[in-house]
Amino acid sequence: MKAEIFDPRTDPEPEYWATLRATAGLRADWAWEVLAAQAWGARSAQLITVLFDGTTPKAVVNAAWLGAPLHRFSFTGATSRPWVGAVHVRGPGSGAVPGWWLADDVPITALTETYARAMRRELGPGCLALVLRQVTADQAAQAGRLKVVRPTERIWTFPVHEWSDPEAWLMKLSRSRRSNLRGIFRRVRENDGLEIRIETGTTTLDEVRVIEAMRWNDDKYGGKLIPRVRVLSGYLRALVAQPDVHSTSYIDRATGDLIAFGTALDHPTVPIVRSWTQRPASEGGAKYLYFYHLSKQVEWAIANGKRFVELGKGKSEEKKSLGAFPSDQAALAVPIRPW
Amino acid sequence: MAHCRIVWTFGWRALYRQVVRSSFATVPFYRERWALRGRTDPVVVAGRTGEHGGAIPAAALAGRLPDLVPLAGGSATPDPLRGLEIVLPQCARVAPDTLIIGVAPEHHPLSVPFESTPDEPRGHVLAVGTRAQLAGVGPAVPRVELVPFAERGTSGLLVDELLGVLGGARDCGHWHLDWPRVYARETPLGLAFTLLRQRSPRLVDIVPAGGADGRIIRCPQHRTPVVVA
């Protein structure tokens, strides 16, 4: 198989990209301008690779080239490349989804072998290992003998296809969660001061305000040693402008303040609930909005005939109580042969 | 003189280019703006030249101050009196025993706020403030007015809420920049200023509120950069 490797910061969108995205079911975070904005805001080089069988794209991979020298406090330079390191395959802008797509007739060894060799050629002999995130046990078993497999945080999914309507979903939940949700719905319905604005493919979102809101979470999760790089507003602007992205803003009508914000990336069968950020309770935030938001995503998915809704990592108790199921995930590392 | 010319032509500009490079590499606001839109002089992404050569009107920074902090951290609060300590003595006689009425540099030993100005101040006195603030000061008191760039006349200090004290009128009659700490660049949007020594919040190519028309030449007397109409 032939490999084409792109740096989305500077390489123009390949003419087959839109078709490939549709074939592969790659959500809006794979739109070229979104990839470009994401790569500009990253501390490591982000590479997109397409594997071809003849002229037919058979695989797409998004990876970060991580290695020495490590950039702690700077974005990656346009030309600077680590001289030794590992290729880290992950979803663009999110570690909670796999960073690759393979055609049905392509085994995962295409990544651990063909793709790994292509990276080695592109990045030089310092490219020592390949790390795949969000691998299932089956996939890990198919890789060669030399490998390291480590379990990572589980991801959560709503089995929307099991629920014929929102009522059927509610009946699957515990009695206490059900009555709690009904209370929340009533509370939101009766709260005239709360505006809920749902926008699809918006170019009018005040992304600066959303970024400011996301900072509440960053300050909570950011490490001391390596600061969490904030989402660039250009990235958010490019993402929410995609026609298959829904943004929900929860706004205090009286003050105009943004209380919470969430995005969902659509997909024919498996949309994903991406970011969620809300003000701390001391600043007018309310925990119940998270439950409300997820409930609305369930209702929307049922109404639109989706099969699943992906929820990503974290907040396990909350997600479980809303009827989501966990999937075990692993990270798989394989050495790259230097020849 | 030859030495000054070299510093003025190469050193000042080299410092500026260094600040541009470092801001592109470490400061979210500039990273995004120059990567996705572009800039000139220097261009940082081939083929992307942006609008107004990359000059940024001060209004575009509303709500963005946290994005002017480099990734390694730092302050997000601009100092509206940055540079006062250096520029004020260049533009007015200030001795350690000068009583400054109004806006005084942080470490100046003798100062009083406008409200508590003595009726008959003794010794050497200097009033520093905006036109409105100085209106209440007796006419006999020497004064230095703090003026926004767009409203400058023939004397005073150039101030901006974000950039601080950009420069002032000296005895030669020219508007001198706070050289070499402040860099000024002629752009289609007017003069754009860069604070070469302020790490955070990083301010690069900012056109002050109200605009800043003018050109940069070298003062024939002091041999450092001045703003002319």
Ligand SMILES: [Zn+2]
């Ligand atoms: Zn002069």
